[in-house]
Amino acid sequence: MSLINTTVLPFKANAFHNGEFIEVSDATFKGKWSVLVFYPADFTFVCPTELEDLAENYAEFQKIGVEVYGASCDTHFAHKAWHDTSEAIGKVNYPLIGDPTGKLARNFEVMIEEEGIALRGTFVINPEGEIKLCEIHDNGIGRDALELLRKVRAAQYVAAHPGEVCPAKWKEGEKTLSPSLDLVGKI
Template sequence: MSLINTEIKPFKATAYKDGKFIEVTDAALKGKWSVVVFYPADFTFVCPTELEDLADHYAEFQKLGVEIYGVSTDTHFSHKAWHDTSDAIKKVKYPLVGDPTGTITRNFDVMIEEEGLALRGTFVINPEGQIKLCEIHDNGIGRDASELLRKVKAAQYVASHPGEVCPAKWKEGASTLKPSLELVGKI
């Protein structure tokens, strides 16, 4: 069953953000747009490149009213140690959520049970707490923050313009489509 348009499940976790440990719950993801990015583990190879790419685009996400949450099955203590030792992770200003019990990872169906690690899952959640985008990658395939930013803008556009949809490669300011009987077979 797809998670698209389902409401996020309850959770409570501790995250590392801006030199502090903070509590993050499902309620924190509601009331604004959120991006939850699962990654396999701290102190790895592809993960820091992705989290650094998100950090480099974080201000753009914030301008759109979007908070980013990085999640792995590591502890919040591990996230702090990684932040203190990695130049790439030092750039991260968004919360790095510890999920050592795997609750959140299982809630989003990205747990690799035999390894206790998460797949590379990306979820865009609307202010009502509904999942609007879900992408799950093999752990060898890194993601691109600029493409995620484009998709967030499309999701926000569609949410604020009922009856319109964004075609392939849509970028902010480009034309959208209004599905209708007149368009059938004309595209």
């Protein structure tokens, strides 16, 4: 069964954010659009490139009312240590959720049990707490924050414009489609 259109399952976790430890829960994702990005582990190789890319584009997510969260099976203490010692992670100003028990990773079906780490999973969650986008891929493949931003904008557009859909490579301001019998076989 797909996670698409399901509600985020209950959880509570600690996160490192702006020099402090905070609590994050399923309720945190309600009331605004959220992006949750799982990565395998702190102090690794591809992970800092992705988290830095998100940090460099964080203001663009904020402009459209989206909060970004990073998550791994490390502790919030490890997140702080990584933030304090890595130039790339030092740029991160969105919450980094610690998931040492793997509960959150299991809730989002990205846990690699035999390794105790998460797959690279990306989730876009609407203000009602429903998962609208889910991408999970091999840990050797890094993600692109600008492509994620495009997809979030598309999800927001579709939510705000019932009856319209966004075609491939759609960008904000471009033409959308209104599915109807008239379009069948003409695209």
